[in-house]
Amino acid sequence: MKDSGIEWIGEIPEGWEISPLFSIFKERKQKNYNLKETNILSLSYGKIIRRNTETNMGLLPESFETYNIVDKSNIILRLTDLQNDKTSLRTGLVIERGIITSAYIALESVNTENVFFHYLLHCYDELKVFYVMGNGVRQNLKFAELSRLPLLVPPLAEQQRIADYLDAKCAYIDQCLDMTRQSMEKLRAYKLSCITETVTKGLDPDVPLKDSGVPWIGQIPAGWECTRLMTLCSEISTGPFGSQLHAEDYVENQTPLINPSNINNFRIEANYKCTLDSNTVSRLKRHILYTGEIIF
Structure with missing residues (x-):
């Protein structure tokens, strides 16, 4: 290992280099003149996805001619509103040709493995590196400012091995997360079912039932009553007091x-x-x- 010379990176492998972003990437600027491309893309939760314009989610431009044409393996960065939003994921890897708002920065490279740098810039994003590059004054970053960002550059073959490893590892983790989410949804549904059944029917499954008179409640145990909330509360208070x-x-x-x-x-x-x-x-x-x- 050797010292990278960058405090927030620390030591790096001996054979790796540190290079400014402009030595690896150039900014891709190709306006969608004459609506040459119609596949509209957007950056969502760290992924570049197709945008459904029929949902009317978000603002749409008067013309998609102002959008930027991007190709597979381009890296997209949303470096706007840096001071007000420190939670969003701001990087994404393009997986198909399309167009994306020109408010974002699109990076393209020559003779390098973009997937590795996609993971690297995602790491920078998670470490909140971009937020200090504007000296705490500017809310946006342009390519000219971003171009001086120091990047870790392993040998090309090692970039590919790292990218392949992370693709496989992250796919496995995402699969585990999906299974966990499904289990959580089932448990939440079971929890709601337990609560609903118990508070409306009680603990005795054989108790005689009667009509509650409330359609969305249905039947209740014969010894239970339905009453208004006001009869059970000494006071119901409300009202904002922020002013x-x-x-x-x-x-x-x-x-x-x-x-x-x-x-x-x-x-x-x-x-x-x-x-x-x-x-x-x-x-x-x-x-x-x-x-x-x-x-x-």
């Missing part, structure tokens, strides 16, 4: 402020970086939550 809060009211590690993002899978998960001081809490008494209360 009553000011920047100085927010502190850390005191009384948490609950909003919809804190309600997840039957639980309230408080964020103790978004809390209110005791004076503000006492001022907003009618909004205080207590153990055992239910939040919709």
